[in-house]
Amino acid sequence: MAERADARRNHDLIVSVAAEAFAEHGVDTSLRDIARRAGVGIGTLYRHFPTREALVEALLRQRFDRLRARAEELADQPPAEALARWLTDVATGSATYRGLPESVLAALRDETSELHGSCVAMRAAGAELLARAQEEGLVAAGVTPEEVLALAAGLAWAGDRSGIAVERLLALALDGLTPRRR
Amino acid sequence: MAERADARRNHDLIVSVAAEAFAEHGVDTSLRDIARRAGVGIGTLYRHFPTREALVEALLRQRFDRLRARAEELADQPPAEALARWLTDVATGSATYRGLPESVLAALRDETSELHGSCVAMRAAGAELLARAQEEGLVAAGVTPEEVLALAAGLAWAGDRSGIAVERLLALALDGLTPRRR
């Protein structure tokens, strides 16, 4: 028996309402509230998304895919600029929903997560940019993609909490707070 | 009428149990649980600390005071090292309780907070270190104390979530990810 039409309709409805609610109140929004706003029962919401993470994942996957695509777009630009631009996109994009940076780091670590795959693909694309910058000596050799992503996520988090622009914090970290003695 | 002995006893008991519980499960630990572990009723806990923030504040104030003192200790060291050491202390100290970096940034912003005073004092002491580093051209002129603190808090947060050492992330930010073209 094929997928029922009402099920698909509800699925999409919940996703779109959740996107709105998350953007408005962060990823900790009450799921009951989302169900209410979508006009479905709480049971229906849980049928489609057994955990809150599952719902976040549905919204996060496309974000990861977009960031991967973005990294590939930037491949033909000068390494330093490409890396800086990409990290800015990562950080500012993470500020869409309050609580999202946490999900990003969680998805990277949790290998059983549905998201892990697309998250790893994104990281790999970013790693490419990082490697190119390192080849040209623009970034220290020992720096790993994980470190760079953690840095970006942390600054996205801090920007949200402090009211300081994420771009500013990222610029400080990229240029180095303390200029090199020369 | 003087303060009752049982009240003072309970107050101190709750604080010490809370410190333990926060260190173990983060600042979002159930307050009912803390009351239970302290052997007092939930009402008693709320009588002493009307909000969760009040309880966090009681634990945070001494931390701020210590960081202020630490900044003053470091005053006679070379500016760059002094700033780096102090920020390391800020960041690693923030990792004591999960959720603490958030409280730090919140206390800085919320001027009505009980904590605001000691938090501002700490910031001022840190600002001194920053200013000295800037005078010697070791840090770019436009960088503000708020930005530096937000950076440290964000990296403390990211370190906790990513499993990467806070010191490592801070070192990346201080040295600059992208070495200067010269």
Place this chain on the structure above:
DNA sequence: GAACATACGGAGCACTGCTCCGCTTGTCAA
């Protein structure tokens, strides 16, 4: 030892995440 302000404890309210299950409803074969 009496009087009384002060502090205590927990029942209770409105909320949360999540489960479970009786009742609909969409779908497809007859």
Place this chain on the structure above:
DNA sequence: TTGACAAGCGGAGCAGTGCTCCGTATGTTC
């Protein structure tokens, strides 16, 4: 068209949360 039935729906219900309120107990003072 109609019947059968899997699939999906909705919400009552459970255990937990933060927080309030108030009758009861207790430390303190005269």
